[in-house]
Amino acid sequence: xxxxxxxxxxxxxxxxxxxxxxxxxxxxxxxxxxxxxxxxxxxxxxxxxxxxxxxxxxxxxxxxxxxxxxxxxxxxxxxxxxxxxxxxxxxxxxxxxxxxxxxxxxxxxxxxxxxxxxxxxxxxxxxxxxxxxxxxxxxxxxxxxxxxxxxxxxxxxxxxxxxxxxxxxxxxxxxxxxxxxxxxxxxxxxxxxxxxxxxxxxxxxxxxxxxxxxxxxxxxxxxxxxxxxxxxxxxxxxxxxxxxxxxxxxxxxxxxxxxxxxxxxxxxxxxxxxxxxxxxxxxxxxxxxxxxxxxxxxxxxxxxxxxxxxxxxxxxxxxxxxxxxxxxxxxxxxxxxxxxxxxxxxxxxxxxxxxxxxxxxxxxxxxxxxxxxxxxxxxxxxxxxxxxxxxxxxxxxxxxxxxxxxxxxxxxxxxxxxxxxxxxxxxxxxxxxxxxxxxxxxxxxxxxxxxxxxxxxxxxxxxxxxxxxxxxxxxxxxxx
Amino acid sequence: xxxxxxxxxxxxxxxxxxxxxxxxxxxxxxxxxxxxxxxxxxxxxxxxxxxxxxxxxxxxxxxxxxxxxxxxxxxxxxxxxxxxxxxxxxxxxxxxxxxxxxxxxxxxxxxxxxxxxxxxxxxxxxxxxxxxxxxxxxxxxxxxxxxxxxxxxxxxxxxxxxxxxxxxxxxxxxxxxxxxxxxxxxxxxxxxxxxxxxxxxxxxxxxxxxxxxxxxx
Numbered sequence: 001x002x003x004x005x006x007x008x009x010x011x012x013x014x015x016x017x018x019x020x021x022x023x024x025x026x027x028x029x030x031x032x033x034x035x036x037x038x039x040x041x042x043x044x045x046x047x048x049x050x051x052x053x054x055x056x057x058x059x060x061x062x063x064x065x066x067x068x069x070x071x072x073x074x075x076x077x078x079x080x081x082x083x084x085x086x087x088x089x090x091x092x093x094x095x096x097x098x099x100x101x102x103x104x105x106x107x108x109x110x111x112x113x114x115x116x117x118x119x120x121x122x123x124x125x126x127x128x129x130x131x132x133x134x135x136x137x138x139x140x141x142x143x144x145x146x147x148x149x150x151x152x153x154x155x156x157x158x159x160x161x162x163x164x165x166x167x168x169x170x171x172x173x174x175x176x177x178x179x180x181x182x183x184x185x186x187x188x189x190x191x192x193x194x195x196x197x198x199x200x201x202x203x204x205x206x207x208x209x210x211x212x213x214x215x216x217x218x219x220x221x222x223x224x225x226x227x228x229x230x231x232x233x234x235x236x237x238x239x240x241x242x243x244x245x246x247x248x249x250x251x252x253x254x255x256x257x258x259x260x261x262x263x264x265x266x267x268x269x270x271x272x273x274x275x276x277x278x279x280x281x282x283x284x285x286x287x288x289x290x291x292x293x294x295x296x297x298x299x300x301x302x303x304x305x306x307x308x309x310x311x312x313x314x315x316x317x318x319x320x321x322x323x324x325x326x327x328x329x330x331x332x333x334x335x336x337x338x339x340x341x342x343x344x345x346x347x348x349x350x351x352x353x354x355x356x357x358x359x360x361x362x363x364x365x366x367x368x369x370x371x372x373x374x375x376x377x378x379x380x381x382x383x384x385x386x387x388x389x390x391x392x393x394x395x396x397x398x399x400x401x402x403x404x405x406x407x408x409x410x411x412x413x414x415x416x417x418x419x420x421x422x423x424x425x426x427x428x429x430x431x432x433x434x435x436x437x438x439x440x441x442x443x444x445x446x447x448x449x450x451x452x453x454x455x456x457x458x459x460x461x462x463x464x465x466x467x468x469x470x471x472x473x474x475x476x477x478x479x480x
Numbered sequence: 481x482x483x484x485x486x487x488x489x490x491x492x493x494x495x496x497x498x499x500x501x502x503x504x505x506x507x508x509x510x511x512x513x514x515x516x517x518x519x520x521x522x523x524x525x526x527x528x529x530x531x532x533x534x535x536x537x538x539x540x541x542x543x544x545x546x547x548x549x550x551x552x553x554x555x556x557x558x559x560x561x562x563x564x565x566x567x568x569x570x571x572x573x574x575x576x577x578x579x580x581x582x583x584x585x586x587x588x589x590x591x592x593x594x595x596x597x598x599x600x601x602x603x604x605x606x607x608x609x610x611x612x613x614x615x616x617x618x619x620x621x622x623x624x625x626x627x628x629x630x631x632x633x634x635x636x637x638x639x640x641x642x643x644x645x646x647x648x649x650x651x652x653x654x655x656x657x658x659x660x661x662x663x664x665x666x667x668x669x670x671x672x673x674x675x676x677x678x679x680x681x682x683x684x685x686x687x688x689x690x691x692x693x694x695x696x697x
Contacts, residue, residue, distance in 0.1 A: 267569075274567030276507070276541030352569055359573045363532040363580060 027443065028450035035440050042436020049429025053422045060418035067411035068233060074404065075225045075236045083218045090211050093204060104197065111194045118183045118190075136162055240408040247402035254395045258293055261342070261388045264381060265289045268348035293392070296338050300393030303331040310400040339389040346385030350378040509543040509614030510534055511562075511605035515623030516548045517596040519654060524587050526650055526688065527622045531583045533691060540565050540572040543612045546583055547601055549623060550593030551630050554600030560586050564612060596628040599635035606644055617644045618695070624652045625667055641680030646671075647695070648684045 008014040027034065139159035143152045224232040269292075270285035277284040305316040306328035316324065358368040444451060512534065514527045531546060538544055545562030547553065561582045565572040602619055609617040625648055629635055648671065657664035668684060675682040685691065 270540070271568050271570060274541075275539065275569060275572075276567045355570060355573050359576060360536055362577065363536045365532075 024447050024450060028447040028454075031443070031447065031451075034443060038436050038439045038443070042432050042439075045432035046429040046436075049425050049432065053426040053429065056418055056422040056425060060415060060422060063411065063418060064415045067408065067415060068228070070411065071233060071236050071240065071408055072225055072228055074240075074408065075232070076222065079218055079222045079225060083215060083222065086211055086215050086218065090208055090215075093207055093211070104201065108194065108197060111190050111197075115187055115190055115194075118187045121180070121183050136166070237408070237412065240405045241412075243401045244405035244409045247398040247405060250398035251395070251402055254392065254398065257388060257391060258297075260384075261293055261392070262286075262289050264349060264385050264388070265292060265342055265345040267352055268345040271348060271352070292338065292342070296335065296389040297392050297395055299331045299335045299338070300389075301396045301399070303328055303335065303393055304396035306331060310396045312396070312400050312403070335389055335393065339386045342385040342389055343382045344385075346381040347378060350374075350381055507542055507615045508538060508618070509609045509612050509616065510538065510618045510620060511545040511547070511609055512620045512622060513547055513549050513553070513598070513601040513605060515596060515598070515621075516550055516590055516593045517623075517626075517628065518592040518594075519626065520596075520624050520652065523622065523650060523652065524590060528583060528587050530620070530622065530649060530688065530691065532580060534695075535576045535580055537692070537695070538565065538576075540567050540569050543609075543614050544579065545605065545608055546579075546586075547604060548586070548590070548593070549596055549598055549601045549621075551595035551597060552600060552633065553597040554604050556604075558601070558604070559608075562608060595630045596623070596626060597630075597633060597635065598623060598625065598627045599629075599639070600633075602641075602646065603639060606639070606641060609644065619644060619646045620649055621646065622649045624654060625671055626654060639674060639678040639680075641675055641678035643679070645681040645683065646675045648682075649686075649691075650688060651684055651686055 005019055006012065006015045007018045136159055139155050139162070143156045143159065145152075221232075225236070266286050266289040269289045270283070273284050273288050275283065275285060279287045301310070301312065302316065304310045305313050306324045308317065308324070311317055316327070319327065354370070354374065358370075361368050512527070512531060514524065516524075534544060541564070543562070543564040545559060547559040547562075550558060552558075561579055563575055563579060565575050598621060602621070605619045606617075609619070627635070648668070651664075651668065653661075653664055657667075672682045
């Protein structure tokens with residue numbers, strides 16, 4: 001116990017008791033201002049937290065609103081792009097299949113006319129009348145009865161003439177039937193041709209119908225986005241998150257491919273730029289290998305951009321078609337050259353590794369042996385060195401998705417963090433308010449004895465004949 | 481930002497880039513001294529193994545030299561071969577093959593020296609290493625560390641070995657060391673004092689199996 005607290009010399013217990021009594025009495029005397037101080041501090045903290053929470057909430061609202069706008073704008077843009085693409089496909093389909101429709105129609109009409117003409121020519125002629133047969137039978141009977149009379153001879157001659165005429169008619173009928181059959185058989189390829197033409201027309205029309213249905217669906221989505229419904233917002237946000245994760249995964253895989261590519265060309269690069277020079281903490285040969293890979297990726301981006309597969313650079317997108325095609329050929333040529341360089345570097349890597357192994361064998365005192373089939377890994381490395389630059393070209397697609405979706409995902413994460421922060425600040429203010437109340441109660445617990453005495457005295461006074469109630473009320477108000 | 485400030489920033493960036501691109505001194509420089517005195521000439525095959533090990537360990541751009549220790553070792557004629565390997569790995573490999581053949585030819589034709597001038601060899605090695613100025617300088621002494629100077633040779637002066645690591649390899653015990661081991665320990669202690677007082681580091685490696693760990697190349 002410090003000496004200055006030893007009020008009663010050589011008696012710490014008594015000193016402590018006196019100090020405690022003095023402290024309690026002092027606290028009882030300062031109760032009202034102490035309560036005001038505690039309450040004021042608690043209120044200040046609570047109000048500060050409320051203001052901060054409101055400010056964070058405002059930022060949160062603005063950011064959420066901005067995110068919603070970006071989300072909707074991206075969704076609209078994406079849907080517009082899809083609709084535009086569908087219309088382009090329909091246009092191409094119409095140009096390809098239906099632009100030649102007049103010629104197709106003329107062809108169909110010709111085919112129909114030809115079939116019609118053939119059909120007319122193939123119409124069946126009248127068969128020999130049944131009456132002729134009966135006439136011939138009657139003539140035969142007359143000849144038998146009349147025997148050798150002149151009439152019989154005349155009838156017989158008539159019968160012979162009729163028979164001859166009948167045979168001729170029958171023969172003509174058969175001839176006509178053969179001609180009709182020939183005509184009908186000639187019509188078969190024409191029918192087939194017409195069937196094929198009609199199938200083609202049907203396919204084109206069906207394709208257009210299907211695309212129209214897809215456009216209807218897209219238009220429905222477009223209307224949903226334009227009306228900014230919560231369901232559409234949720235769907236778009238979910239789609240962005242999915243895109244972000246998938247694109248991120250593909251980029252990780254692509255970066256592994258890039259690493260393998262780096263390993264293929266880093267060692268042989270030391271043959272070209274030396275193995276001792278350094279750029280900062282990295283070997284220059286490693287930097288050179290990285291630069292080649294980066295140039296390949298950049299060329300891949302430009303190629304994809306020129307082919308209008310991605311839309312990362314509006315400047316390239318705005319170029320006219322011929323310039324873009326020229327640019328695509330230029331970037332493809334550079335990629336091809338780089339792929340050739342990589343392939344040769346990969347081969348050199350194999351040679352260097354073999355040389356190194358041979359030297360190690362010599363230094364160890366062994367005889368140098370070139371393993372059989374060593375050309376297989378060498379060839380594999382060369383092929384890999386040639387293919388990887390082109391494979392890396394396709395990084396542009398997930399990269400574009402990643403960049404676009406990361407804007408929305410980052411915004412959503414920021415909104416979530418702001419919401420959490422606002423809640424935490426609000427909670428802290430709430431806790432400060434209750435802590436203030438708790439502290440006041442704790443204060444009163446410490447000085448409960450003088451408080452009790454005060455209360456008893458005030459009660460006794462209030463029971464007195466005059467003035468007690470008014471004085472007590474005044475004291476209580478003062479205390480609180 | 482005014483034009484002068486912009487120029488200053490551009491100049492700073494250029495200087496930083498050029499300093500980054502500047503070729504540093506090759507990483508490691510090693511000089512191996514091989515004792516050819518009568519008491520030690522039987523250990524030459526081991527010295528050849530150490531040489532081959534070092535050739536397999538050193539990288540392009542590193543420097544490596546081999547010299548014999550004889551009666552007067554502070555002389556260029558005692559240097560068997562010394563080279564800084566080319567930056568290109570393939571050329572460096574060819575240089576290593578030639579290096580190995582030179583050392584092998586020396587081991588086949590070497591004759592015993594009458595005296596052992598270790599100090600002269602160390603001075604010769606340090607001189608070359610300082611001239612090449614690699615990042616790390618190491619002198620390997622393949623010897624029993626028993627110096628036996630011809631009459632008139634003066635070697636009892638302090639050596640300047642700042643930044644040089646001196647490693648005594650395969651320090652064999654002499655007949656008198658077996659009689660009184662204090663001679664062996666005293667000999668090594670004397671060399672330690674000379675190297676450390678010259679500003680160098682001193683290490684002894686008798687187990688060549690742990691050469692890779694001890695050399696830290």
